[in-house]
Amino acid sequence: MRKILVVDDDKNILELVNIHLTNAGYKVMKVENGIQAIGVLQNELPDLAIVDVMMPGMNGFELTKKIREETDIPVLLLTSKGELEDKEQGFLAGSDDYMVKPFEPKELLFRIAAILRRYDKPADMIIQIGSVTINRKSFEVTAGKSILLMPLKEFELLALLASKPNQVFQRAAIMEKIWGYDYEGDEQTLNTHIKRIREKLAKIAKDVEIVTVRGIGYKLEVHG
Structure with missing residues (x-):
């Protein structure tokens, strides 16, 4: 229950x-x-x-x-x-x-x-991008021996971008997917979450980066 x-x-x-x-x-x-x-x-x-x-x-x-x-x-x-x-x-x-x-x-x-x-994510939903592993069952983000535990919105946002590396996600599409179609807030919420994720990723993985595509949105890239 x-x-x-x-x-x-x-x-x-x-x-x-x-x-x-x-x-x-x-x-x-x-x-x-x-x-x-x-x-x-x-x-x-x-x-x-x-x-x-x-x-x-x-x-x-x-x-x-x-x-x-x-x-x-x-x-x-x-x-x-x-x-x-x-x-x-x-x-x-x-x-x-x-x-x-x-x-x-x-x-x-x-x-x-x-x-x-x-x-309730399925047990086999694991995303591997560069040195980063995203486990959608345990909600853990790992790189080597480093582990990130993120608030759900940050985790969902990172998992969304990582689900299609190098694909640009439009800001409006991200907002609808993560916060829902009826969310009435402005895009500062998205900006804040992206900033937090970038700071956390930078501490555990140098090869994975969220890139801003000016005027459109964001994409996740793997370097090297």
């Missing part, structure tokens, strides 16, 4: 989500703040965390960053705000998806299922 951690200081939302997730066959762990959530994560690792943004003390963005630092479980953010800067902040914090309250419980279930499918 899949386990989902739900973090929300609104007891009504907490119970609503609990009812629908339980009816859908998930085991639900309910907590009302970030400190309690961290306590749960120290003893048990859920398959996904649903985190409210507007919480007293540690807000949802801060909790998401904490989860990302200590685990590689996916995070879906819930918020009463729909402004683009809030969505941007959520994705930059490391979240995998974002829903604005009030929401349809059925849509929440769809999004949860979609996120979990993205994490």
